[in-house]
Amino acid sequence: MSNNTIRAYAAKEAGAKLEAYEFDAGELEAHQVEVKVEYCGLCHSDLSVLNNDWGVSSYPVVAGHEIIGTISRLGSEAKGLKVGQRVGIGWNAESCESCDQCISGHQVLCTGEQTPTIVGHASGFADKVRAGWQWAIPLPDEVNPESAGPLLCGGITVFNPIIQHDIKAIHHVGVVGIGGLGHIAIKLLKAWGCEITAFTSNLDKTDELKAMGADHVVNSRDSEALKSQTGKFDLLLSTVNVTLDWASYLSTLAPNGSLHLLGIPLEPVSIPAPLLISGTKSLAGSTTGSPSTLRQLLKFAARKNIAPQIELYPMSKVNEAIEHLKSGNVRYRVVLKSDFS
Structure with a gap:
């Protein structure tokens, strides 16, 4: 298997059950990091994109944007991160880094080329995921990685x-x-x-x-x-x-x-x-938050011992997890644990 092969669960069309899916992600770009997924939250926005409720989906869709994992590869331009470091990736995977909003530290409001993690981008229901290095948010050691994912979006x-x-x-x-x-x-x-x-x-x-x-x-x-x-x-x-x-x-x-x-x-x-x-x-x-605010949130969660209340499913049972979310009985966030062999 190529180093650029990603194994995932994807919807091939709107409303379809997710199924095993492999694809070649190509070479890692200089500004990107590649993260080995450990956990990924399941959000109603994932359902909206899987079902194309917003009319922006491009199939096959690999959803999941509350990602916790460890850095497996760094692009040559990535800064302040290291291989093996645990990070989180939320709603955004890329921003242009050159528009006025990005330059002023408001990357979440990027007016250039902004890429949501689950729209036109392969995301966290997978063994690996890629993102611009600024959107890989360091996870403090005091934060439990199992329940931390929902902090990155919700x-x-x-x-x-x-x-x-x-x-x-x-x-x-x-x-x-x-x-x-x-x-x-x-x-x-x-x-x-x-x-x-x-x-x-x-x-x-x-x-x-x-x-x-x-x-x-x-x-x-x-x-x-x-x-x-x-x-x-x-x-x-x-x-x-x-x-x-x-x-x-x-x-x-x-x-x-x-x-x-x-x-x-x-x-x-x-x-x-x-x-x-x-x-x-x-x-x-408001939408989610820029990298600086995400870092503030995780530091605050670490200092105050704040953890979302979750229900844990193996990622291989993602379809069961989706049905549970649809039932409205979740207390209060579903998290998928990666179990790729």
Whole structure:
């Protein structure tokens, strides 16, 4: 087998079961690293790309963008990394490194040639994966590699707004939707020192959410419960992809508060302008995070012993893992363990 051969699990068409797939990745480019995959998280975005829900998929698709592994090869231009070092790769695999956004350290907003890890790129449901060296994020020794993968996508997605909005321990933050993203948000905000309210449609999770760090749990489908939260939140993180009563949620914001969208609702978001103008409130959104913010997150997770709650599957049972994710019963993130012979 060639040194450039990658073994993977791929979907040959939209909605198809994943099957074993080998391909020649070609020569490692000078700016790239090659990582031997140990673990890879399974995210709803993987399902969207596997099913071509966003119309951007190119088959065969090798998904997986919450990758933990060790560097097996370094391109000649790679800096600050070494063979055998454990790293993580998240949503982005490449950025141009020359546009204004990249030069200013905002590579996640690259306006040049940006390559998502699972769009037009072979990704983590494989024995090896490649990425630009800046996107291979060193994993601190204190972080458990088994559960670390979801920090590289779900974790950074909820961490970035904490930095963006300059959230401090004095602030009250609400988290809407407690799944893969929401449960990590609670853990991060607890370590940050914030007061936390979890909004969930399943109150059976109440004890579990309080054990994670939520101070309060509110039924997200109860209009009277929402009214009782009026004027409370400095930041409201919405992780759901469904349409909500946006006016009611805006009313829960304190003056200068922000409703920050992380999930992608299926319909346009309708916002009454007076609710924004009154109290100087804002509607915001963000993608994942640049390499510097990813490094900050992993260092913070190491210092505060923050780990996503996962369910572990062997990678050879990826189709079973996908069906489990579709069931909606995951607590709270599926991680695949590489078991290529």
